[in-house]
Amino acid sequence: MQENSLSGRFGWYGIAIFTAIMVAFFTMEAALAHGVADDDKQFLVGAAGANIPAFLYLGAKHMVTGYDHLLFIAGVIFFLYRFHDIAVFVSLFSLGHSITLIVGVLSGVGIDARIVDAIIGLSVIWKAFDNLSGFQTVFGVRPNLKLTVFGFGLFHGLGLAAKLQDLELSKDGLFTNLLSFNVGVELGQILALAIILVFMNAARLSQRFVQNATAINFMIMAAGFVLVFYQLTLLALGME
C-alpha cells in the first residue's frame, strides 16, 4: 500500500474527533434533552391538519439529533466501502424503521419507549461487537447481517414512532403528516450518512486504520452501553 504522508495523523484525528463528538453529544443531550418534545409541540402550535413542511423538518431533525440511530448507522457502514453495499444496508434499515414508524403511529400501540430505546442501545452494542467479529470469535457463527440490520431497523422505527406519538398529533391530516415525517427521517439520514462517511473516509486513509477501527468500535460499544444504562435508569426511577 502506498504510504500517504498524512496517514499517520488522520488516524489519531479520527479518534480525537470521534471522542470529542461523543462527549459533546452527551453533554448537549443532557442540557437539551428535556423539553425537546415541548419545543416540537410549540413548533406545531396553530398548525392543525396536514402540514408537510413542518413534519419534513421534524423528521429530519429527529434523525440528525438521534444519536442512538446515528451510532447504529455508523456501526453498520463502518466496514462498507462500495456505494452499492452502503445503499443496500441503509435501505434495509430504512425499510425496517419506516414500517414500524408508520404502523406504530397509525395503530396507536405504545410499547414502553424506554424499553424500545434500551433495545436500540443494545443494537449499537451488537453492531460494534459484530464489527469486531465478536460473534464469530465467541459463537463461531456470524448472524445474517441483512436480517440484523432490518430487524434492528424495526426497533429503531418503534423508537421514532414513540417520539412522534409524544407530540400528540391530531387525527386530522395524520397520514400525510406521518408520511412527511418519514420522508424527513430519510432526508435527515442521508445528511447524517454523508457527514459520517466524510469522517470514515478520513479515518480509512490512515495506515493505522486497522488498530483505530478496533478502538473506535469499542468506543461505539461504550456509547451503546451508556444508552442502555440511561434507559434502564429511567425505568428504575420511574421517570420518562
Next chain:
Amino acid sequence: MANGQRTVDQVAPSLKSLAIGSAISAAAAIIVFVAFIMPAEFQRDPLGIGAVLGIKGLSSSDQGSGQGMEAQQSSVKEAAPRTESFRVFLAPGAGIEFKLLVDAGEPILYSWEIDGEPVTFDLHGEPLDGPDGYFESYAVGEASTGGSGWFVTPFEGTHGWYLHNTNKTLSVFRATVTGYFEEAD
C-alpha cells in the same frame, strides 16, 4: 475507494482482546454515566463531580434545591403569604437587629419608617450555614427615616435590619413585611 484507503472487511481481535475491550467499554460507560449523566439528568451526584462542574441539575425542571442557571421566577405555595407589621423601640445609642427567618430564593416586600430622629440602617441577610459574620446587604443608609422595596433572599437565613440610633432621643422603627417568613428569635 480512494487511493490508499484501507479496505479491511472486519477487524478480528482475539477472544481475550475482545473480552478485555468489552469490559473496558462497559467500565468507561459506567464512569461517564455516573460522573456526568447522572448529575446532569437525574440530579444524583454520587461522585460529587456534577456539583463541581456545575452540571448538576442541568436539565431539571422544578427541583427545589437545583443549582439552575436562572433564578427561580415563580413558586407555588400551600399557604397565602403573610403580611405583618412590626415595631421596635430604639433607645438612644442602641444598635439592634430585627430579623426574619426566610428560605432561599424568597421574595420579601417591605416598607419601613422611623418615628423620631433618623437612624443608621443596614438591610441585609445572613446565611444559616455560612462563614461566621458573613452577610449580604440589600440596602444601607445613615440618617435615614425609612424606605420601601423588595429583595429576593440569596440563601436561607436571617434577613432584616440592623438599626443604630445615634441620637440622644428615642426613635421607633416600624415595618410592614409581606412574604413567606418566620420571625427569628
